[in-house]
Amino acid sequence: MDIEYKVVEKLIEKGYHITFSESCTAGLACAKLVNVPDASKVLNVSFTTYADEAKVKYLGVDPETIRDFGVVSEEVAAEMALGAAKNTGSEVGVGITGIAGPSGAVPGKPVGTVCFGIAINGEVYTWRQEFGALGRNVVRDVSVNFCYDRLVELLEA
Numbered sequence: 715m716d717i718e719y720k721v722v723e724k725l726i727e728k729g730y731h732i733t734f735s736e737s738c739t740a741g742l743a744c745a746k747l748v749n750v751p752d753a754s755k756v757l758n759v760s761f762t763t764y765a766d767e768a769k770v771k772y773l774g775v776d777p778e779t780i781r782d783f784g785v786v787s788e789e790v791a792a793e794m795a796l797g798a799a800k801n802t803g804s805e806v807g808v809g810i811t812g813i814a815g816p817s818g819a820v821p822g823k824p825v826g827t828v829c830f831g832i833a834i835n836g837e838v839y840t841w842r843q844e845f846g847a848l849g850r851n852v853v854r855d856v857s858v859n860f861c862y863d864r865l866v867e868l869l870e871a
Contacts, residue, residue, distance in 0.1 A: 773797030795831035
């Protein structure tokens with residue numbers, strides 16, 4: 715069974731709805747969920763908040779968090795996930811922000827750095843991964859796969 719089917723199955727079992735807030739993946743995580751025919755039972759909303767201002771306006775990310783930690787940070791990913799869930803009434807919120815490349819690296823954050831936040835009923839889990847300069851679309855794909863692996867782990871717990 716493809717992993718997106720597992721995520722949808724677990725969300726249905728728990729009676730949860732999910733909202734995505736994506737930056738570097740630009741909607742790929744949401745699109746993967748919609749591969750599943752029953753996605754309509756669990757998908758609430760999806761945000762592609764590429765600009766910092768959109769993260770602030772639509773997700774409630776604190777501009778000071780962006781200033782203090784950088785937009786590619788676990789702290790911003792956590793606020794994206796929490797804001798996505800809170801602002802849409804979903805039990806699950808996902809935040810993904812990163813540097814897909816080929817440019818955009820900053821000191822301490824090379825190309826391929828992606829940060830994730832998953833909020834479930836207000837509890838937030840975060841990760842930072844350095845996938846490497848694998849190419850823009852590969853970084854985006856592996857980021858979505860990483861996110862789905864974490865969703866399955868958390869929903870099965």
